[in-house]
Amino acid sequence: xxxxxxxxxxxxxxxxxxxxxxxxxxxxxxxxxxxxxxxxxxxxxxxxxxxxxxxxxxxxxxxxxxxxxxxxxxxxxxxxxxxxxxxxxxxxxxxxxxxxxxxxxxxxxxxxxxxxxxxxxxxxxxxxxxxxxxxxxxxxxxxxxxxxxxxxxxxxxxxxxxxxxxxxxxxxxxxxxxxxxxxxxxxxxxxxxxxxxxxxxxxxxxxxxxxxxxxxxxxxxxxxxxxxxxxxxxxxxxxxxxxxxxxxxxxxxxxxxxxxxxxxxxxxxxxxxxxxxxxxxxxxxxxxxxxxxxxxxxxxxxxxxxxxxxxxxxxxxxxxxxxxxxxx
Amino acid sequence: xxxxxxxxxxxxxxxxxxxxxxxxxxxxxxxxxxxxxxxxxxxxxxxxxxxxxxxxxxxxxxxxxxxxxxxxxxxxxxxxxxxxxxxxxxxxxxxxxxxxxxxxxxxxxxxxxxxxxxxxxxxxxxxxxxxxxxxxxxxxxxxxxxxxxxxxxxxxxxxxxxxxxxxxxxxxxxxxxxxxxxxxxxxxxxxxxxxxxxxxxxxxxxxxxxxxxxxxxxxxxxxxxxxxxxxxxxxxxxxxxxxxxxxxxxxxxxxxxxxxxxxxxxxxxxxxxxxxxxxxxxxxxxxxxxxxxxxxxxxx
Numbered sequence: 054x055x056x057x058x059x060x061x062x063x064x065x066x067x068x069x070x071x072x073x074x075x076x077x078x079x080x081x082x083x084x085x086x087x088x089x090x091x092x093x094x095x096x097x098x099x100x101x102x103x104x105x106x107x108x109x110x111x112x113x114x115x116x117x118x119x120x121x122x123x124x125x126x127x128x129x130x131x132x133x134x135x136x137x138x139x140x141x142x143x144x145x146x147x148x149x150x151x152x153x154x155x156x157x158x159x160x161x162x163x164x165x166x167x168x169x170x171x172x173x174x175x176x177x178x179x180x181x182x183x184x185x186x187x188x189x190x191x192x193x194x195x196x197x198x199x200x201x202x203x204x205x206x207x208x209x210x211x212x213x214x215x216x217x218x219x220x221x222x223x224x225x226x227x228x229x230x231x232x233x234x235x236x237x238x239x240x241x242x243x244x245x246x247x248x249x250x251x252x253x254x255x256x257x258x259x260x261x262x263x264x265x266x267x268x269x270x271x272x273x274x275x276x277x278x279x280x281x282x283x284x285x286x287x288x289x290x291x292x293x294x295x296x297x298x299x300x301x302x303x304x305x306x307x308x309x310x311x312x313x314x315x316x317x318x319x320x321x322x323x324x325x326x327x328x329x330x331x332x333x334x335x336x337x338x339x340x341x342x343x344x345x346x347x348x349x350x351x352x353x354x355x356x357x358x359x360x361x362x363x364x365x366x367x368x369x370x371x372x373x374x375x376x377x378x379x380x381x
Numbered sequence: 382x383x384x385x386x387x388x389x390x391x392x393x394x395x396x397x398x399x400x401x402x403x404x405x406x407x408x409x410x411x412x413x414x415x416x417x418x419x420x421x422x423x424x425x426x427x428x429x430x431x432x433x434x435x436x437x438x439x440x441x442x443x444x445x446x447x448x449x450x451x452x453x454x455x456x457x458x459x460x461x462x463x464x465x466x467x468x469x470x471x472x473x474x475x476x477x478x479x480x481x482x483x484x485x486x487x488x489x490x491x492x493x494x495x496x497x498x499x500x501x502x503x504x505x506x507x508x509x510x511x512x513x514x515x516x517x518x519x520x521x522x523x524x525x526x527x528x529x530x531x532x533x534x535x536x537x538x539x540x541x542x543x544x545x546x547x548x549x550x551x552x553x554x555x556x557x558x559x560x561x562x563x564x565x566x567x568x569x570x571x572x573x574x575x576x577x578x579x580x581x582x583x584x585x586x587x588x589x590x591x592x593x594x595x596x597x598x599x600x601x602x603x604x605x606x607x608x609x610x611x612x613x614x615x616x617x618x619x620x621x622x623x624x625x626x627x628x629x630x631x632x633x634x635x636x637x638x639x640x641x642x643x644x645x646x647x648x649x650x651x652x653x654x655x656x657x658x659x660x661x662x663x664x665x666x667x668x669x670x671x672x673x674x675x676x677x678x679x680x681x
Contacts, residue, residue: 100554
């Protein structure tokens with residue numbers, strides 16, 4: 054960054070238009086032309102350099118590695134074609150278990166998350182005192198890291214002295230072993246995700262709601278439409294692009310779910326996601342294959358399939374959301 | 382829909398308390414149910430923070446008791462001291478590393494983001510739209526896709542267990558460029574750029590003297606959001622920082638959790654320490670952060 058200081062000239066931004074071009078010599082004009090032509094590329098270059106090295110190159114390499122049996126344990130690397138994919142699709146129940154878990158928790162967290170966020174945003178869109186306080190309070194969970202969220206909720210869902218089990222006990226229900234049961238563990242992990250993201254999504258919806266013309270609501274009210282009717286007939290259709298946006302963001306995030314299930318178990322075997330892998334996600338399985346079993350070629354295949362899943366679900370979301378809201 | 386056939390409400394008197402106007406205002410008052418929902422939301426949202434303090438200020442025994450404790454105790458200082466001294470977690474080192482990494486990435490993101498954002502918003506060059514599309518696409522690619530080759534690359538560069546591995550690949554991302562581009566489009570007047578050009582300013586000087594002052598508010602928000610995001614990174618540091626001796630603060634938390642005996646009051650003191658910097662940021666700049674999230678939403 055030292056070049057910043059050396060090239061910064063002292064002149065203030067000129068406001069008037071004094072037609073006194075300084076580059077009158079031929080060399081100056083050439084430099085000027087070069088500047089106009091090339092500088093834009095220089096300005097966008099840093100991103101593309103980093104993206105080429107740390108984005109594109111690893112992705113291409115992944116395609117190659119997925120067709121080998123590369124491993125740090127093997128001295129040689131052999132080309133195995135699509136063997137890794139064949140094994141993945143036909144003979145790897147653990148992978149498919151991880152796929153089911155990931156999608157289960159994705160649905161269990163995303164659907165309530167977006168619905169609650171919509172309702173909260175609708176409430177925040179009313180005329181209320183302390184608007185800023187409510188917004189700040191609801192947004193505050195975004196300052197926590199996924200690791201912190203997982204640690205706090207791990208204790209809330211503890212079997213012996215957990216808060217939730219204490220509440221269950223208060224209303225006369227028996228305790229639940231939140232880690233042992235597949236459905237219970239999904240529920241616990243989904244609430245972690247939702248706690249952190251509901252407020253963020255609510256703010257996004259609120260911003261979109263505020264840009265809807267108030268006239269539409271007033272006209273609807275004059276026409277006798279109830280608030281519920283207004284919500285369904287005005288707010289939701291107007292929010293369509295925003296809902297699609299949040300759906301896609303949640304899909305990309307949700308299908309990469311990692312930290313919360315990892316930290317839900319203490320101890321070092323956490324990548325396996327519970328005693329029977331009841332909450333092992335695809336990303337956890339990927340690292341399991343990569344760093345515990347050292348099957349790098351196979352891990353490449355897992356990574357590619359994960360990406361295809363994310364891309365197709367995002368697309369599906371997009372198409373569904375468009376379809377649903379255009380029916381209204 | 383019937384409401385479209387109504388006369389446009391713009392015809393209503395803009396001020397004065399006619400019956401219709403009154404009704405229109407009433408439309409936006411909050412119902413009791415709205416209040417109940419909001420208060421409930423706030424309680425759920427804030428309770429885990431409160432509970433973090435409760436457990437972090439208790440003895441380990443009190444943290445594991447029935448019924449669970451609901452009021453803070455007096456052991457906060459002691460627990461924090463124990464975390465800071467914990468040889469497995471190295472949280473002091475983790476905090477310093479996290480400040481270094483997040484700070485570097487934040488500065489770089491704001492600088493490179495404003496440069497590229499300015500270029501995309503205001504400069505003419507061939508292939509602009511195609512390049513913009515590549516940036517957009519890059520934002521959709523999860524890091525998992527290339528995680529293995531990236532890991533191998535880090536090993537070759539001998540960056541494993543060092544901070545460059547979690548810094549250099551993230552110095553500028555698509556989000557920063559997009560945000561600065563959106564803002565530059567409306568915040569930097571074309572006439573000002575033209576005037577500077579006529580005066581003989583090079584593109585760099587236009588950036589430095591015209592664009593940078595205009596982008597300052599957006600740069601601040603981008604900086605805040607970037608710092609928060611980087612401070613909380615977990616997946617990639619988990620992959621490349623396997624050695625607990627040189628962690629980021631989130632990896633220190635992970636080490637606390639993998640300890641053979643899970644000491645909850647110590648773990649919670651750790652989460653408190655790890656969250657405190659962002660809590661301070663949020664108290665000071667919460668409005669700007671919220672504004673940034675909301676503005677980004679409207680434009681995208």
